[in-house]
Amino acid sequence: MYVEIIAALHKIANGDFNVYLDFNLDQRNGFKELADHFNHMVRQLQQMEDMRQEFISNVSHEIQSPLTSIVGFTQALQHNHLSVEEKNHYLSIIETESRRLSKLSDNLLKLTSLESDHQPFEKNQYRLDQQMRSIILSSEPNWSQKDLELEISLDKVTVWADEDLMSQVWVNLIHNSIKFTPAKGKLKIQLNQMGDKAIVTISDTGIGISEKDQLHIFERFYKADQARERSKSGSGLGLSIVKKIMDMHNGHITVHSEVQVGTTFSVILPIA
Numbered sequence: 001m002y003v004e005i006i007a008a009l010h011k012i013a014n015g016d017f018n019v020y021l022d023f024n025l026d027q028r029n030g031f032k033e034l035a036d037h038f039n040h041m042v043r044q045l046q047q048m049e050d051m052r053q054e055f056i057s058n059v060s061h062e063i064q065s066p067l068t069s070i071v072g073f074t075q076a077l078q079h080n081h082l083s084v085e086e087k088n089h090y091l092s093i094i095e096t097e098s099r100r101l102s103k104l105s106d107n108l109l110k111l112t113s114l115e116s117d118h119q120p121f122e123k124n125q126y127r128l129d130q131q132m133r134s135i136i137l138s139s140e141p142n143w144s145q146k147d148l149e150l151e152i153s154l155d156k157v158t159v160w161a162d163e164d165l166m167s168q169v170w171v172n173l174i175h176n177s178i179k180f181t182p183a184k185g186k187l188k189i190q191l192n193q194m195g196d197k198a199i200v201t202i203s204d205t206g207i208g209i210s211e212k213d214q215l216h217i218f219e220r221f222y223k224a225d226q227a228r229e230r231s232k233s234g235s236g237l238g239l240s241i242v243k244k245i246m247d248m249h250n251g252h253i254t255v256h257s258e259v260q261v262g263t264t265f266s267v268i269l270p271i272a
Contacts, residue, residue, distance in 0.1 A: 008038070017046040063104065066097035107237040110168075111220070114244045121248060126163050128198055128269075129154040129191055135170045136189065142178045143187060151188040157198045160272045165245045170200075172238045173265050177204035180263075193271070200267040208259040217255055218243040 008019040019042055021035040073090040076082070082090075132154060143150060159166075177187055181204040188203040209217060220240045246253045250270055257263035 005038075008042075012042065012045065015049075017042050017049060063101065066100045066104075069097045070094050104237070107241060110241055111237055111244065114241065114248070121162055121165070123160050123162055125158060125160050128157045128159045128161075128166075128200075131163065131167060132170055132189070132191060132200070135167065135174060139174055139178060142175065146178065146181065146183045146185070148178065148181060148184070149186045151186065152190075154189070154191040155193055157191055157193045158271070159198055159269060161249055161269065162245075165248070166269075169242050169245050169267065172242050173202045173267075176238065177202055177206065177263070177265075180204065181206040196271050198267075198269045198271055200269070201264055202267075203262060203264040205262040208261050208263055209255065209257040210259055214255050214257060218253070 004021060008021060011017075011019050021038050073094050077087060077090050133152075136150075136152065174187075174189070181187060185205040187205075188201070190199075190201045192199045218239050220237060243253060246267065246269075252268045254266045255263065256266070
């Protein structure tokens with residue numbers, strides 16, 4: 001019995017989680033309960049290892065794609081017969097892919113920091129409506145270029161939250177709505193106070209997300225199959241960062257969307 005436990009622990013220490021203890025015959029001595037807890041621990045460790053492997057695989061894939069483009073177009077630039085227009089086009093692609101790598105690296109660092117004990121989390125009292133209005137105004141070059149119709153309704157709401165982290169939430173959601181809404185579309189942003197909660201809704205008339213994809217939209221690296229254009233320049237990390245920040249604030253975020261109709265993100269943030 002003890003030999004089995006020690007052998008199983010050695011396997012786990014070496015990264016082998018394919019172990020299972022069965023002490024049903026020793027139920028009177030409490031070993032069945034021990035075995036149940038042990039097996040549950042092993043299943044949890046295996047799940048964490050699977051998630052780690054998947055995360056590494058996804059990161060490798062996301063890095064490899066822009067690197068392949070950069071190498072390919074760099075090699076193409078070495079040919080002397082290219083016109084100035086072709087060279088500028090290739091350089092533009094290299095710049096875009098380089099920025100994509102930089103954004104991926106930045107998001108990975110943000111997500112790692114948020115999930116560690118080193119992320120500064122300092123709540124303070126501030127006006128949420130003023131923060132959101134500032135972000136909307138700073139995004140003017142993006143929405144004015146598309147000639148989007150904006151409908152803004154922001155109640156005066158004071159919250160107790162980490163201002164810098166919440167700024168990342170609004171920047172991500174608002175920029176996504178602008179990015180995936182076609183020209184002449186509409187963007188609606190509302191902020192209301194209901195009891196001890198601030199309710200924010202950000203709606204667009206963009207390409208939308210399928211019901212199936214809405215179930216996974218906050219997962220790391222997830223990209224909607226029905227809306228690849230929606231995420232073609234992203235890493236699939238933005239919304240997982242948003243979800244993590246909301247969890248840290250004991251808040252909630254939900255999505256409702258219809259393909260080719262639009263998307264609405266709803267955020268519920270405790271005021272205090």
